[in-house]
Amino acid sequence: MMIKIENLNFIYNPDSPFETKALNNINLEINEGDFIGLLGHTGSGKSTLIQHLNGLIKPTSGSIIVDGVDITEKGADLKSIRQKVGLVFQYPEYQLFEETVYKDIAFGPKNLGLDDSEIDSRVKKAMELVGLDFDSLKDRSPFELSGGQKRRVAIAGVLAMEPKVLILDEPTAGLDPRGRDEILGEIKDLYNKGNITIILVSHSMEDVARLVNKIVVMHKGEIAMEGTPREVFRRAEELESMGLGIPQVTYFMRKYKESGNDVSSDVLTIDEAKEELLRYLRRNGND
């Protein structure tokens, strides 16, 4: 399934003193199987953009074609679009509302009109994907759970819809490092199982560098960069001018190279840096 965004513009509160142009002529193609990292300073338009992708926001102008259907047209079947494109909001745990974990996760599938056994199997599967134990947690109130677990319940609720495209808006915001690594690990496993396209909005260059295969950078409502992590993180100065950075190891390799060492600075992770440095140092007899 493919998403194609064409000449998309969006203005909040048009024709009022609070008018804000949030998206300015966005053109973007998202292909089946992409794992996209969506980066950008706060206010650059990331949340506004992704809410367009499942029809939560109607564009001021432009079109969004999901699976061959222009979802901005009158009469577009938004219910089926929201099933295909699942959106996990920022701090989604604030939107839990049912009295048990099971009911909360089952809410979406139930609305699809699925039968009870199908709902049951989807809830089980979704809980497993996010690492929540079905038997011990299904009857608990989501409000009694820890912050990280609540967030997983919210994510599971979206996964239970079995979307083809999963969009997560800063899913690790506010979590501690362990909670962050667990959730990112689960997202990665889900991606590796195949048959899914993922868009991850994130502030962490380190996380994005090791997870995604394509980066889109937004700046002031426009798409400022698009490419593989390697391509994008080569443009450190431009990223810095947008208030963004590059992973610390990548920055280190650039500095090391600038100080006269013949290494490639094209690394994204600690492992890659280690390999490159060992190759260089051993060749120079520092062993």
Next chain:
Amino acid sequence: MSDTMINLENVNYEYKSSEGEFMALKGINLEVKKGEFLVVLGHNGSGKSTLAKLINALLLPTNGKVYVNGMDTTDEEKIWDIRRTAGMVFQNPDNQIVATIVEEDVAFGPENQGIEPREIRKRVDKALEIVEMTKYKKHAPHLLSGGQKQRIAIAGILAMNPECIILDEPTAMLDPTGRSEVMKTVRKLNKEQNKTIVHITHYMEEAVEADRIVVMEEGQIVMEGTPRQVFSQVDKMKELGLDVPQVTELAHELKKEGIDIPEDILTVEELVRAL
């Protein structure tokens, strides 16, 4: 006068509720010097907020003693003195804002202390200047960014003239810009205003510049030392599920491969020099 700001002696803290008891702090001994910048690192649930609340006398120890500038937190007559000495900043900026105009919000604390209006005016202006929010003094706080709101919350504490400020994950809900604004303010409070700082966080970047770090896990202090001493124990930090700077980890990996470099690299510049 003693040079100790905070002292915890063999402190246990047990939460009691209808569902049972839970020992959240076990045998904590911790001394914080006047003027020190201490960072408390640890996972959710490790006991950091409980520790902060004990220092502020919001909770009283189940066993052991907590002293703030020599005052025993169980001494009821001292409770307001203690809270004036050690001010607290919390995680969610929205829950800390009480007024609809920035300068009124900052004045709220000293007003409650019965300080005279002219002195309040002086303190509010100075506090806003320190957190670099003077030009927003007539603004509505709810329209500010998260980092700005948190700086207003800090100004509100500053206006009460505390010697010590405890910040309980003040950056957890902020974006990178907001985080660096708040950290800049915290450093300034310590270096220029000479405030004792207890900064609770799980972002290791914020711990790198501390005078000292304590790491908590399951209600105990499991590591303690300078940032260099703590972060150089890469394997132990990873076991605890905490982050270390990427360059520290890279140096650690290279050392394991037999490259001759120091174990306690903390910055990019240090690693460039070491290799």
